[in-house]
Amino acid sequence: MESMSRLVDVLCESSRRNFHNIYDLVAWPERVEPTRDWFMSPELCSLAGTEVWDLLSPEAQKRLAFHEAVNFFSLNIHGESALMQGLAQRLYGLRTRAVSPYLHHFLDEENKHCVLFGTFCERYAGKVYPDRKVVSSATIGDAGQADFLFFAKVLIFEELVDRFNLAMSKDRRLHPIAVAINHNHHVEEARHLAFGRRMCAELWAAGRPAWGPEACAAMRAYLQQFFAVSWKEYYNPDVYRDAGLAAELAGRWDACDPWALQHYGWQHPASRARRISMSERCMSFLALLGAGPQPENAEHERVP
Amino acid sequence: MTGKCNADEARAELRGWVLSTAPGLAEDKLTDTTPLLEARLITSLHVPELLLLIERLRGRPIDLSALSAGDLKDLATICARFLE
Numbered sequence: 001m002e003s004m005s006r007l008v009d010v011l012c013e014s015s016r017r018n019f020h021n022i023y024d025l026v027a028w029p030e031r032v033e034p035t036r037d038w039f040m041s042p043e044l045c046s047l048a049g050t051e052v053w054d055l056l057s058p059e060a061q062k063r064l065a066f067h068e069a070v071n072f073f074s075l076n077i078h079g080e081s082a083l084m085q086g087l088a089q090r091l092y093g094l095r096t097r098a099v100s101p102y103l104h105h106f107l108d109e110e111n112k113h114c115v116l117f118g119t120f121c122e123r124y125a126g127k128v129y130p131d132r133k134v135v136s137s138a139t140i141g142d143a144g145q146a147d148f149l150f151f152a153k154v155l156i157f158e159e160l161v162d163r164f165n166l167a168m169s170k171d172r173r174l175h176p177i178a179v180a181i182n183h184n185h186h187v188e189e190a191r192h193l194a195f196g197r198r199m200c201a202e203l204w205a206a207g208r209p210a211w212g213p214e215a216c217a218a219m220r221a222y223l224q225q226f227f228a229v230s231w232k233e234y235y236n237p238d239v240y241r242d243a244g245l246a247a248e249l250a251g252r253w254d255a256c257d258p259w260a261l262q263h264y265g266w267q268h269p270a271s272r273a274r275r276i277s278m279s280e281r282c283m284s285f286l287a288l289l290g291a292g293p294q295p296e297n298a299e300h301e302r303v304p
Numbered sequence: 305m306t307g308k309c310n311a312d313e314a315r316a317e318l319r320g321w322v323l324s325t326a327p328g329l330a331e332d333k334l335t336d337t338t339p340l341l342e343a344r345l346i347t348s349l350h351v352p353e354l355l356l357l358i359e360r361l362r363g364r365p366i367d368l369s370a371l372s373a374g375d376l377k378d379l380a381t382i383c384a385r386f387l388e
Contacts, residue, residue: 130368133349134355229349241365262356
């Protein structure tokens with residue numbers, strides 16, 4: 001872990017140079033118009049590319065995209081909340097002492113992101129969608145394995161959200177508030193991802209010789225499952241209910257209750273193609289490390 | 305995939321889901337009182353999917369703020385708490 005000191009110095013310097021008051025970053029409009037403006041890129045909506053999407057009026061597509069944005073920001077809040085808990089537990093820990101100066105910035109920046117996400121959700125939707133991951137993860141293996149799995153899960157979570165952030169930070173069709181939130185998150189996640197990839201590589205390399213093939217296989221399977229669960233959260237029946245899809249589709253689509261739409265969206269080939277494309281960077285990194293499904297595995301075994 | 309199921313159908317579908325989630329589990333080893341999380345037939349990562357399944361089977365959402373791991377203890381508890 002001492003070998004990370006140079007990276008930690010660079011990241012700390014960058015975080016200090018870009019330190020900002022989150023409360024001055026965004027000018028929040030009094031209200032927004034979900035059926036007039038886009039708040040999520042249409043191509044990134046969970047039902048994009050499906051027959052159901054094509055049946056929706058332009059206003060209904062925008063209303064769905066607004067609730068998809070609220071879901072995306074809610075997922076970020078829940079993911080970052082778990083992340084902050086794990087980072088706080090590891091401040092000045094046995095294996096993480098050398099990187100603790102950067103963990104302070106990591107925590108600070110994640111907390112600020114949550115301020116933006118939470119403000120958007122509460123101000124314009126009146127709520128944050130609840131987290132269905134209501135049961136805490138049981139500890140797997142020894143403390144070193146737990147550290148690796150924690151940082152690997154952080155990396156998966158952040159790699160996926162960053163693909164959305166990056167695309168939406170450049171999407172000029174979106175309302176400026178959506179662009180600003182995604183842009184801020186993407187810029188700071190770039191540092192977090194650089195740190196996360198290096199932490200995963202260091203922890204895996206340090207622990208792997210002692211863990212043995214069986215424990216490594218169990219960790220790979222666990223991360224594969226975490227990947228699938230992370231993706232499934234993007235298909236939220238609460239979103240379809242709030243967007244009024246059942247009424248919108250009545251008489252034109254048979255199975256339009258929120259859970260049927262969740263199942264339909266998840267299984268649709270267009271959705272699957274999107275997941276494969278957006279998972280590639282993260283999957284390739286984990287495979288290269290030896291901690292993820294290997295490239296020779298069939299695509300359907302690698303990506304949920 | 306649509307509509308609310310009756311209690312027997314819901315119980316059968318739940319049971320099928322647990323068996324598919326724990327492929328090494330023999331059918332006769334899964335009773336209504338077999339502990340699901342404690343015996344690691346399902347893990348914390350399976351819980352979101354289980355909750356979606358329960359919601360679909362009963363045709364309405366679950367109040368997640370009032371939920372605890374004990375509510376998902378076994379098939380009998382899940383059925384009594386959410387599906388009857």
